[in-house]
Amino acid sequence: GINTKSACDGMNAYMAYKVTTKTSLNLFNRNEFTVKRRFSDFLGLHSKLASKYLHIGYIVPPAPEKSIVGMTKVKVGKEDLSSAEFVEKRRSALERYLMRTVNHPALLKDPDVIQFLESTELPRAVSTQALSGAGILRMVNKAAEAVNKMTIKMNESDAWFEEKQQQFENLDVQLRKLHASVESLVCHRKELSVNTASFAKSAAMLGNSEDHTALSRALSQLAEVEEKIDQLHQEQAYADFYLFSELLGDYVRLITAGVFDHRMKTWSKWQDAQVMLQRKREAEAKLQYANKPDKLQQAKEEIKEWEAKVQQGERDFEQISKNIRREVGRFEKQRVKDFKVVIIKYLESLVHTQQQLIKYWEAFLPEAKAIA
């Protein structure tokens, strides 16, 4: 099994991220090492991997978004991220991104990945504009459009792909909806935390104003309990977000990576090649009776060229189909694993909150009873 771990820490004003890797693999020179990377370096890594592997059907994990706002269309409440929150959000996203990348058996061996993790100095990534997840998405969408414009017919053995694509599209819709609901939950829980804190202060003031001693004390205690509870809500909102919401966001982006469109593109390239070959053959046949030996020779060469292209097209198509099947299988396995783990972790976070609530209220109860 693979024993690679990556950890990120936010650092100085330039926001360099410390990437620490612990590994037992022979791929690397040492067992434990740390390098500094900037956000643009991550984007650079991703763009290299995308350009190498996307078109042959690998599900390349998308890089984290540049902007703060998530993938959801609905903006719920105030995206009120303090800079500390923003850095933590990004750090966590970068860590998840790297983990997904190195968990991919082929990507892990890629020299760019190894270099990213190991070398002290990295050549600065050039324009990162088109390199972010959104950028890739735009590229993929353009390809999809082009493909849709042609009339495409796939044969029956592609039922698996059609089914999978449909499944992925459905899953995408549902995950986006779920993501939006969870973001709403995070927002409301934060609001609850704020309102609880506000009430706590008010209760404390009321306690101070109360002239019955025992009741005054109880009200102050109530204020303290509510203050602790507000903290609890904050922590739960944190868990809601990092455990649940971010995972969903990651998966939405993963699914939109668009492997199926690349397969369509490969297929149509192959078909185009076949069409071209046919034309060249027809042209050659015509030239047979035209008595233009030079042109005939050229035509024969072109036929050979396009025959090769057709063969290559077929090979490419079979390869990408094979890759996608494998990738989808791996993706599904990973998805099941990820979600199972997260669901349990999330439930455990909820248990913790409830247990703390019991503790606080049980401590308060005798105070309330003591009012005489």
Place this chain on the structure above:
Amino acid sequence: MFSSALLLLPPRSSFLQQRKIKGKVAAKIKTERRESPRSLTHRPTRSSAAMTSISQDADREKMRSVSVDLNNDSSLLIDIPDALCERDKVKFTVHTKTTLNSFQKPEFSVPRQHEDFIWLHDTLVETEEYAGLIIPPAPPKPDFEGPREKMHKLGEGESTMTKEEYAKMKQELEAEYLAVFKKTVQVHEIFLQRLSSHPVFSKDRNFQIFLEYDQDLSVRRKNAKEFFGGFFKNMVKSADEVLISGIKDVDEFFEQEKTFLLDYFSKIKDATAKAEKMTRSHKNVADDYIHISATVSNIGAEDNTALKTHLEKFSELLEKLRKVEGRVASDQELKLTELLRYYMRDIQAAKDLLYRRARALADYENSNKALDKARLKSKDIPQAEENQRQCLQKFDKLSESGKQELTSFKGRRVVAFRKNLIEMAELEIKHAKNSTALLQGCIEMLKVN
């Protein structure tokens, strides 16, 4: 659709229980409603503060230990056993059981509207005799605006959710609507019970009319308005200014009370508002669980992997949890927000008493000045003397009963706070334990998978 629905509480006999109390004029009433059992326990002191408590296993024995039984008389028992809600207009059935001769029958019911309660309250406020008493605060108008607005928003967003989700949200909203309805019934009931358990108010002529008169009260109401013209009420607007700007009271007790009540009022008003906000946020969180549960369920339905069971169980759990969260929110509202809200109004009523006393003092001082003037002019001295004597008498009477009222008010307040804070803490613990059990059960199941 919903606005024309008739919401009926189950008939009295099936869920109400009343405890007979021997002794003087007092009413101690316990009502238990079946579906979301609430019981109303009256403060056994003369003027009572009734707050509601919800517990599935309403342990009456437990509650008896919390409320101290001072009253011994069942001469006048009032409750609102059912009510009708038609297009947001509520019709209360006021039911009276009495052994007093002043009433025509020993038991009877009348239909009343909210406006009738306000009429009764206002006549009490305008009655000079009662100037030295804390007039129980008028029940607020039934306000269905909250759930109605939410219902409207739900209708708009219907297309974005599945049928099941929509049904659940609607169910939740109907529960909210019902909660508002129950709250308004209770607060109207409490108002009447405060009156019936008060030695002076219970004998009030208009109170009797309110309870007994089997015709529509609206005619009487109109006359009353014209007669009184809201005289006193308009004056109360500047009450705070009078109290604050007034000179330091000679009487230590009243001086302290004034300082205390003014400060306490603003603090409790703030606390009420903040508690309300907090409760609303809680409801929002519970609602989010509905959406999340529904979507997870949909994903699970289409899933063919080992994840299917996880998703289904997770969705079921969330649905159960949101019900608990909903209960936490509504219990908090009743035990905390409603408690604060009620006492805010009660403190306002206490402030009004102080204000009336301040006016009586001003009247007395004016009568003194008038007497001096009369003596100077040697004119109308006996009238001036009589006037001064009456003003002093009125002021003394006010002060005496005022002191009594304010003292018992404090006792009442402390007891009610104690009861409700205890009940709230107990409910929070109960719900948290319930949630924990549900969560841990689910985790166990999922880990085995």
